[in-house]
Amino acid sequence: xxxxxxxxxxxxxxxxxxxxxxxxxxxxxxxxxxxxxxxxxxxxxxxxxxxxxxxxxxxxxxxxxxxxxxxxxxxxxxxxxxxxxxxxxxxxxxxxxxxxxxxxxxxxxxxxxxxxxxxxxxxxxxxxxxxxxxxxxxxxxxxxxxxxxxxxxxxxxxxxxxxxxxxxxxxxxxxxxxxxxxxxxxxxxxxxxxxxxxxxxxxxxxxxxxxxxxxxxxxxxxxxxxxxxxxxxxxxxxxxxxxxxxxxxxxxxxxxxxxxxxxxxxxxx
Amino acid sequence: xxxxxxxxxxxxxxxxxxxxxxxxxxxxxxxxxxxxxxxxxxxxxxxxxxxxxxxxxxxxxxxxxxxxxxxxxxxxxxxxxxxxxxxxxxxxxxxxxxxxxxxxxxxxxxxxxxxxxxxxxxxxxxxxxxxxxxxxxxxxxxxxxxxxxxxxxxxxxxxxxxxxxxxxxxxxxxxxxxxxxxxxxxxxxxxxxxxxxxxxxxxxxxxxxxxxxxxxxxxxxxxxxxxxxxxxxxxxxxxxxxxxxxxxxxxxxxxxxxxxxxxxxxxxxxxxxxxxxxxxxxxxx
Numbered sequence: 001x002x003x004x005x006x007x008x009x010x011x012x013x014x015x016x017x018x019x020x021x022x023x024x025x026x027x028x029x030x031x032x033x034x035x036x037x038x039x040x041x042x043x044x045x046x047x048x049x050x051x052x053x054x055x056x057x058x059x060x061x062x063x064x065x066x067x068x069x070x071x072x073x074x075x076x077x078x079x080x081x082x083x084x085x086x087x088x089x090x091x092x093x094x095x096x097x098x099x100x101x102x103x104x105x106x107x108x109x110x111x112x113x114x115x116x117x118x119x120x121x122x123x124x125x126x127x128x129x130x131x132x133x134x135x136x137x138x139x140x141x142x143x144x145x146x147x148x149x150x151x152x153x154x155x156x157x158x159x160x161x162x163x164x165x166x167x168x169x170x171x172x173x174x175x176x177x178x179x180x181x182x183x184x185x186x187x188x189x190x191x192x193x194x195x196x197x198x199x200x201x202x203x204x205x206x207x208x209x210x211x212x213x214x215x216x217x218x219x220x221x222x223x224x225x226x227x228x229x230x231x232x233x234x235x236x237x238x239x240x241x242x243x244x245x246x247x248x249x250x251x252x253x254x255x256x257x258x259x260x261x262x263x264x265x266x267x268x269x
Numbered sequence: 270x271x272x273x274x275x276x277x278x279x280x281x282x283x284x285x286x287x288x289x290x291x292x293x294x295x296x297x298x299x300x301x302x303x304x305x306x307x308x309x310x311x312x313x314x315x316x317x318x319x320x321x322x323x324x325x326x327x328x329x330x331x332x333x334x335x336x337x338x339x340x341x342x343x344x345x346x347x348x349x350x351x352x353x354x355x356x357x358x359x360x361x362x363x364x365x366x367x368x369x370x371x372x373x374x375x376x377x378x379x380x381x382x383x384x385x386x387x388x389x390x391x392x393x394x395x396x397x398x399x400x401x402x403x404x405x406x407x408x409x410x411x412x413x414x415x416x417x418x419x420x421x422x423x424x425x426x427x428x429x430x431x432x433x434x435x436x437x438x439x440x441x442x443x444x445x446x447x448x449x450x451x452x453x454x455x456x457x458x459x460x461x462x463x464x465x466x467x468x469x470x471x472x473x474x475x476x477x478x479x480x481x482x483x484x485x486x487x488x489x490x491x492x493x494x495x496x497x498x499x500x501x502x503x504x505x506x507x508x509x510x511x512x513x514x515x516x517x518x519x520x521x522x523x524x525x526x527x528x529x530x531x532x533x534x535x536x537x538x539x540x541x542x543x544x545x546x547x548x549x550x551x552x553x554x
Contacts, residue, residue, distance in 0.1 A: 036466055036469075038466055038469070038470050038473075039466060039469045039470075039473070042473075042474075043469065043470075043473035043474070046473060046474060046477075046478065047473070047477065050477070050478055050481045050482070053482075054481060054482070054486055054487065055343075055344075057487055057491050057492065058344055058486065058487045058491065059344070180324075181321050181323055181324060184323070184324045184328060185323050185324070185328070188324075188327075188328040188331050188332060189328075189331055192331070192332060192335060193331070193335055196335045196336075196339055197335070197338070197339070200339075201339045201342070201343045202339070202342045202343040206342050206343075207342065
């Protein structure tokens with residue numbers, strides 16, 4: 001009898017975490033974002049520069065002070081945060097919907113990756129992408145009134161938590177939606193209003209008192225405020241409270257994403 | 270046996286031997302303009318954006334409203350002394366115009382580019398439509414979406430600030446001409462582009478900066494003297510300025526210079542688009 005399988009294919013063993021699979025997915029996600037760097041890196045930088053330039057022009061020499069800061073210095077951390085969060089939101093959701101509509105999501109769901117590993121890979125890609133965009137935008141805004149971070153540790157914490165929270169959010173959106181149309185809907189009707197009305201461009205003192213509690217319930221506000229604290233050293237709310245609220249949000253979203261991935265809601269058909 | 274040829278079958282087609290054959294499709298004679306073709310393509314262009322109206326009609330309204338609110342809350346105090354009209358009234362026309370710009374551009378450019386990438390551009394090039402008709406229809410599609418979005422934005426903003434019309438005719442003229450300009454730009458961009466990246470690049474690095482720096486958000490007096498001349502060469506400045514004149518009676522530039530300039534640019538862009546279509550540049554490969 002012929003022995004066809006003299007050397008049987010070896011089973012690759014991995015421990016608790018499938019490192020190679022995780023890294024492969026992470027690298028693919030990163031590659032997807034960086035390949036179109038014109039859209040993912042240069043465009044946010046130009047947009048932030050435009051916003052900063054125009055606002056600088058409008059405010060001009062009128063000494064408009066927000067939170068003990070000249071307006072432009074108040075504004076720049078907000079612009080950086082917006083760029084970071086937008087990138088993080090796009091990364092996982094766009095990737096997942098693209099895979100779904102092209103029918104190649106099986107390549108991800110069939111691979112020996114547990115829900116936890118999927119989440120880690122997608123989150124890591126969101127965080128890396130978002131932080132790269134953040135650094136680029138920060139660098140571009142330096143000549144307009146940017147500065148070196150006053151509290152680097154706080155900055156790193158809040159920026160990373162922001163990318164992770166929005167990254168998880170984007171995975172949830174990616175799981176639920178099946179069409180580009182729905183994704184764009186979520187982006188314009190939910191994500192953009194939350195981000196733009198989160199105290200990026202104005203201090204909440206300017207809002208009517210009746211709206212303020214709602215505005216302060218917006219978790220994105222604490223991210224923006226934390227990043228502002230990290231860069232300028234001034235903030236609207238207590239950074240410690242903000243950190244706790246954000247961490248709490250992160251844990252809830254993590255649990256929800258884990259549940260959705262393990263149920264395979266709208267994913268494994 | 271073939272049927273005998275009668276006088277009635279005038280519309281029939283002859284075979285190789287010159288004999289008339291009945292039962293063939295009738296050749297539809299076309300006049301100067303192929304109206305049916307134009308209408309079909311126009312309906313297709315409109316249905317293209319109507320089918321995804323959440324993205325194409327509703328989303329621009331929401332983003333316009335967000336920017337409007339952000340600007341009012343942030344700058345109401347600091348700009349109030351610098352313009353002779355309230356900031357909210359000043360901003361409205363510029364924001365509507367920006368929505369018109371972006372949507373007119375997006376409509377034509379994405380239409381051509383998607384057809385090119387999916388390979389069904391042939392369905393547009395094969396039918397008996399000449400370059401003039403093609404340019405006309407695509408531009409009309411872009412104008413339709415631009416004006417529709419502009420109208421919807423105006424209605425939505427009207428809930429927050431009352432919009433007054435000082436010179437309705439000027440508003441209409443400027444809206445049509447500027448959406449035409451951006452549709453033509455989108456058409457040319459769509460023909461030149463080969464990937465989605467290219468169109469995104471044009472939007473991000475040309476259209477958005479030009480429209481942001483054109484006096485949408487601030488009166489042109491705020492620009493330093495030496496840079497102001499550059500604003501005069503920016504056609505977007507003239508469109509927004511004239512449009513704003515229709516709403517507020519407030520003019521930064523010159524009305525007739527602006528409209529002549531835009532008309533000339535429109536003529537030039539139409540010529541370029543016509544040339545591209547007749548040469549089949551980057552279309553008939």
